[in-house]
Amino acid sequence: MRGLTGLLRRGTLAAVAGGVxxxxxxxxxxxxxxxxxxxxxxxxxxRGMLNCGIDTGVPGFAAQDATGRWKGIDVDYCRALAxxxxxxxxxxxxxxxxxxARFTVLQSGEIDVLIRDSTLTFTRSTALGxxxxxxxxxxxxxxxxxxxxxxxxxxxxxxxxxxxxxxATLELNIADFARSTGAKIGTLLFDxxxxxxxxxxxxxxxxxxxxxxxxxxMRSTLKAPGDWMxxxxxxxxxxxxxxxxxxxxxxxxIVFWLDTALKSAEEFxxxxxxxxxxxxxxxxxxxxxxxxxxxxxxxLGLDNEWALRAIKTSGNYGEMYDTHxxxxxxxxxxxxxNLYNKGxxxxxxxxx
Amino acid sequence: xxxxxxxxxxQGAAVLAVATLAWWFSRNLSxxxxxxxxxxxxxxxxxxxxxxxxxxxxxxxxxxxxxWALYVSGVNTLFASALIIVLASLLGLLLALMRLxxxxxxxxxxxxxxxxxxxxxxxxQIVFFYIAVxxxxxxxxxxxxxxxxxxxxxxxxxxxxxxxxxxxxxLGTTCAVVxxxxxxxxxxxxxxxPRLVVLPPVLVAGAVAxxxxxxxxxxxxxxxxxxxxxxxxxxxxxxxxxxxxxxSVFIAENIRAAIEGIxxxxxxxxxxLGLSSNHSMFLVILPQALRxxxxxxxxxxxxxxxxxxxxxxxxxxxxxxIFARTVLNQSGRAVEVMxxxxxxxxxxxxxxxxxxxxxxxxxTLQGR
Numbered sequence: 176m177r178g179l180t181g182l183l184r185r186g187t188l189a190a191v192a193g194g195v196x197x198x199x200x201x202x203x204x205x206x207x208x209x210x211x212x213x214x215x216x217x218x219x220x221x222r223g224m225l226n227c228g229i230d231t232g233v234p235g236f237a238a239q240d241a242t243g244r245w246k247g248i249d250v251d252y253c254r255a256l257a258x259x260x261x262x263x264x265x266x267x268x269x270x271x272x273x274x275x276a277r278f279t280v281l282q283s284g285e286i287d288v289l290i291r292d293s294t295l296t297f298t299r300s301t302a303l304g305x306x307x308x309x310x311x312x313x314x315x316x317x318x319x320x321x322x323x324x325x326x327x328x329x330x331x332x333x334x335x336x337x338x339x340x341x342x343a344t345l346e347l348n349i350a351d352f353a354r355s356t357g358a359k360i361g362t363l364l365f366d367x368x369x370x371x372x373x374x375x376x377x378x379x380x381x382x383x384x385x386x387x388x389x390x391x392x393m394r395s396t397l398k399a400p401g402d403w404m405x406x407x408x409x410x411x412x413x414x415x416x417x418x419x420x421x422x423x424x425x426x427x428x429i430v431f432w433l434d435t436a437l438k439s440a441e442e443f444x445x446x447x448x449x450x451x452x453x454x455x456x457x458x459x460x461x462x463x464x465x466x467x468x469x470x471x472x473x474x475l476g477l478d479n480e481w482a483l484r485a486i487k488t489s490g491n492y493g494e495m496y497d498t499h500x501x502x503x504x505x506x507x508x509x510x511x512x513n514l515y516n517k518g519x520x521x522x523x524x525x526x527x
Numbered sequence: 528x529x530x531x532x533x534x535x536x537x538q539g540a541a542v543l544a545v546a547t548l549a550w551w552f553s554r555n556l557s558x559x560x561x562x563x564x565x566x567x568x569x570x571x572x573x574x575x576x577x578x579x580x581x582x583x584x585x586x587x588x589x590x591x592x593x594x595w596a597l598y599v600s601g602v603n604t605l606f607a608s609a610l611i612i613v614l615a616s617l618l619g620l621l622l623a624l625m626r627l628x629x630x631x632x633x634x635x636x637x638x639x640x641x642x643x644x645x646x647x648x649x650x651x652q653i654v655f656f657y658i659a660v661x662x663x664x665x666x667x668x669x670x671x672x673x674x675x676x677x678x679x680x681x682x683x684x685x686x687x688x689x690x691x692x693x694x695x696x697x698l699g700t701t702c703a704v705v706x707x708x709x710x711x712x713x714x715x716x717x718x719x720x721p722r723l724v725v726l727p728p729v730l731v732a733g734a735v736a737x738x739x740x741x742x743x744x745x746x747x748x749x750x751x752x753x754x755x756x757x758x759x760x761x762x763x764x765x766x767x768x769x770x771x772x773x774x775s776v777f778i779a780e781n782i783r784a785a786i787e788g789i790x791x792x793x794x795x796x797x798x799x800l801g802l803s804s805n806h807s808m809f810l811v812i813l814p815q816a817l818r819x820x821x822x823x824x825x826x827x828x829x830x831x832x833x834x835x836x837x838x839x840x841x842x843x844x845x846x847x848x849i850f851a852r853t854v855l856n857q858s859g860r861a862v863e864v865m866x867x868x869x870x871x872x873x874x875x876x877x878x879x880x881x882x883x884x885x886x887x888x889x890x891t892l893q894g895r
Contacts, residue, residue, distance in 0.1 A: 273855070279861050304562070333751075346579065351577070377661035
């Protein structure tokens with residue numbers, strides 16, 4: 176018995192010594208090559224699932240199709256992120272969040288990332304304990320109104336009632352707009368966009384207001400789209416983007432550079448279809464993007480093919496936009512959402 | 528150890544457990560807030576709100592602070608609660624009397640209504656009423672017009688609004704007199720005359736007199752909307768109907784149980800004294816049934832007050848929608864806002880409960 180204990184003890188000692196050596200060696204190697212990806216990624220890998228917060232149903236950003244599958248540019252971002260981190264675009268738990276509940280859901284840790292056509296603002300950046308990582312859609316607040324009321328611009332909405340969702344920047348913008356122009360515009364607030372649209376179609380309101388992207392999406396759900404028109408001007412800036420909880424700088428970098436990778440892919444002509452062939456390209460930017468050269472993936476705490484997988488899953492930014500907002504979908508011109516060299520605002524930081 | 532000491536030990540252990548749990552929660556909360564660089568601070572209540580509240584009974588515009596929004600939405604909640612309590616009580620009494628009547632048609636109708644209403648979800652009923660109300664009402668330019676001054680359309684019911692100093696004085700004095708008289712009826716030595724026969728006509732007479740002296744603000748269609756007058760929005764209507772009807776069937780069952788809890792001998796005695804069935808019900812049975820009824824009725828009233836938060840689903844600006852949705856999101860003060868909202872409902876419900884209990888005690892003393 177004693178002999179066995181002794182053996183065990185000696186064995187344990189050897190194992191501990193070996194383990195310590197391995198951890199030290201591994202730690203040194205990791206410190207040189209791949210710093211740990213941070214607590215958020217560790218938690219995601221442990222549960223094997225990315226918890227992604229999305230909208231409850233706005234075509235273009237996130238809406239379920241007839242088979243119950245989530246579709247939209249925000250959903251594509253979730254899928255790209257899941258493939259980059261976990262290597263599988265299906266390992267996502269989508270959490271549809273209302274405008275009112277979204278930030279609380281993120282703060283409480285129920286989701287890892289909020290990609291839900293949410294405007295990045297000063298208050299949300301400073302008072303909520305959240306980080307605003309990237310803008311994935313430049314929008315502005317617009318109005319959808321009944322043609323028969325004969326209004327051609329927002330300033331003529333004096334006395335009108337507008338339906339919208341509660342807990343967003345929308346109601347504040349209307350109040351600011353009314354204050355600066357002296358117009359009186361009434362608002363009626365609902366939890367979900369579809370409830371607001373239903374009330375508007377029943378005649379309770381003269382129109383509906385939302386950011387220009389969501390407006391195009393909700394317009395596509397109308398029973399009689401011909402009876403409604405989108406007013407030409409936008410009354411606010413709505414840079415819609417990605418929020419995460421503060422406190423995990425590593426996760427912030429992964430999400431930020433994923434957005435950059437998807438936009439850079441468009442810039443360099445890397446698409447869903449040609450991503451694998453592009454690995455033989457001569458452009459060093461493309462080679463770094465696709466992980467052929469450099470250790471960019473490892474520096475994020477992932478592997479070097481993180482961006483390649485993401486692009487093969489969701490396509491580059493332009494492809495995603497085309498799928499959900501292009502002429503065959505919601506037909507919203509790219510405008511500000513084009514790359515900087517095509518007249519838009521998407522200007523990515525260099526992968527170097 | 529004596530039984531008393533044992534009981535104290537258990538009480539002490541329970542208090543300790545609750546205190547530990549509370550301490551653990553608050554420590555978690557402060558640690559998590561600190562980790563996000565946040566802290567508990569009610570200073571935001573004084574900041575400018577900047578949003579519109581579409582239906583209100585007190586002054587409001589965007590320049591008022593968040594704290595005032597709590598007051599405005601709180602008044603909306605209380606207003607809706609009061610209307611629903613009146614509707615649910617009257618409808619509940621009607622359904623209960625129908626159910627107990629000898630007429631099989633009335634009893635069957637009541638039974639069907641009760642079973643259908645209490646076995647479907649409340650929120651679904653409210654949304655149903657809202658959509659139904661919106662579908663049934665005409666568009667603005669096709670308004671239903673009564674007497675050229677009252678307009679009904681999809682935006683709501685527009686009625687002329689009375690105003691004026693004399694109007695306010697007459698109405699206020701009448702209300703005060705009626706309330707005081709109702710309270711001190713016995714002490715004034717008028718118990719020979721039933722309160723319910725005298726006071727309502729006095730109230731109506733006062734209201735009519737006040738209205739005759741008032742200046743009237745008549746609604747008229749200008750641009751997209753009616754201006755002037757007072758508007759009852761369809762959201763309020765749908766909420767009152769939705770919760771009122773839903774709760775009325777539970778109250779009906781409570782009343783039925785209370786009436787059936789009165790000994791049959793009471794009804795027989797009343798009949799043998801030559802009282803009509805109406806007199807027997809309203810003078811003998813119901814006053815006694817009230818004692819059994821009040822405790823469950825209190826629960827229903829408290830439920831009504833809490834259920835008004837479902838108004839958030841149909842754009843009725845009550846406390847939950849305005850404060851726990853809009854203000855929470857604009858300010859980002861989740862913990863503070865939710866604490867205030869819970870506090871408001873706790874205070875309102877405790878006051879309601881206290882009033883109902885006082886009424887209960889009053890009746891008990893009177894009878895025994």
